[in-house]
Amino acid sequence: MKNDGKKKRRQVDFIFACTILGLLVLIIICLFVTMFQHASQSKTASSSTSKSTQVSTKSSSTKTKTSTKTKSKADKETDLQADLAEMDSLGLYYDYANLSLEETVKAYMAEFGLAEDSVAFSYKDLTTGKTASMNDTQPMTAGSTYKLPLNMLVVDEVAKGKLSLTEAFDITNTTYEYIGEHNSYVSAFDGAMTIPQMQKFSLVYSENTPAYALSERLGGMEKAYAKFGRYGKSKGKIKTIQQEGNKTTTDYYIQVLDYLYTHRKKYKDLLYYLKVAFPGEYYHGLIGDNLTVAQKPGYVREALNVGAVVYEEKPYIIALYTKGLGGATEESTEINGVGYYQLTQLCYVINEWHRVNMN
Numbered sequence: 001m002k003n004d005g006k007k008k009r010r011q012v013d014f015i016f017a018c019t020i021l022g023l024l025v026l027i028i029i030c031l032f033v034t035m036f037q038h039a040s041q042s043k044t045a046s047s048s049t050s051k052s053t054q055v056s057t058k059s060s061s062t063k064t065k066t067s068t069k070t071k072s073k074a075d076k077e078t079d080l081q082a083d084l085a086e087m088d089s090l091g092l093y094y095d096y097a098n099l100s101l102e103e104t105v106k107a108y109m110a111e112f113g114l115a116e117d118s119v120a121f122s123y124k125d126l127t128t129g130k131t132a133s134m135n136d137t138q139p140m141t142a143g144s145t146y147k148l149p150l151n152m153l154v155v156d157e158v159a160k161g162k163l164s165l166t167e168a169f170d171i172t173n174t175t176y177e178y179i180g181e182h183n184s185y186v187s188a189f190d191g192a193m194t195i196p197q198m199q200k201f202s203l204v205y206s207e208n209t210p211a212y213a214l215s216e217r218l219g220g221m222e223k224a225y226a227k228f229g230r231y232g233k234s235k236g237k238i239k240t241i242q243q244e245g246n247k248t249t250t251d252y253y254i255q256v257l258d259y260l261y262t263h264r265k266k267y268k269d270l271l272y273y274l275k276v277a278f279p280g281e282y283y284h285g286l287i288g289d290n291l292t293v294a295q296k297p298g299y300v301r302e303a304l305n306v307g308a309v310v311y312e313e314k315p316y317i318i319a320l321y322t323k324g325l326g327g328a329t330e331e332s333t334e335i336n337g338v339g340y341y342q343l344t345q346l347c348y349v350i351n352e353w354h355r356v357n358m359n
Helices: 002-066 073-082 084-090 101-111 143-159 179-188 195-203 208-216 221-226 250-262 268-275 337-357
Strands: 119-125 131-134 168-170 192-194 293-300 303-310 316-323
Touching (some): 073 084, 084 337, 119 250, 143 195, 143 208, 143 221, 143 293, 143 303, 195 208, 250 303, 250 316, 268 293, 268 303, 303 337, 316 337
Antiparallel strands (some): 303 316
């Protein structure tokens, strides 16, 4: 009996111990499950935050690439003050930072008593696409500015394999404007010129004989003028450049310059010639030669013009056409000195406005 009691007590103790042990195991399992769930939630939250951050960063990056920073008024004033001494020395101080380009040009014209229709221009900033213009569909005498789209047409034919850059073409019977100039070219080049030679002398020196020689590669001037619409068309009545009367608009010519710059790899040789043309003159007149400018001036009778790609910190293109500056008329046979200086002043004013507002 005594042994049976002890045996029963040991059984109870064993059952109690097993129960306690089972409870401890259950508690440990619950703790592990809780910790695992917490870790899993933390990982998911971290992953979600990381993805959210990546999306946010990507969105911010995209926004930065597509947004255009507007120059602050303070920065404009800083640049204005930096050039103030030069402006004052030239007598060309205007409220560049607070005026539009058209308003600035009109302020210059009012100060020097220029007629409202004596200046036409079209401008485009090549970084932002910002444009400005004045009298842009008004017919203006093109002068030698036609030689740029003429040269572009010839480059197009070379690119198609229809013309050779190494072949020397006969120029002895080429159409000419001045017999003396024509004879000089025939003599200097032994009666034949290559296309690169024609390009150089028609753009760097703006000579007429090599320009006529280029046109003959296209079937003559009439056929060449008929193709000028390849580079754009004005919204005015005169769509490109009229051969008869030599009239055009800045609205057309700015499109020529835009096409030239857009396809600058194709027309790299032309841009080189334009960059070395007329050093110290026209757009370089008051600005100087330190600024790279690919320019094609045009002068005849009452007209003084320049079309240019200006390589400022932010490049821009400008088609600037004038008439009657300095009292020049359609009967004038020489460049009017006062008118020419006024053209260089206009170039300075336009460039300074760009420097202050767009650079």
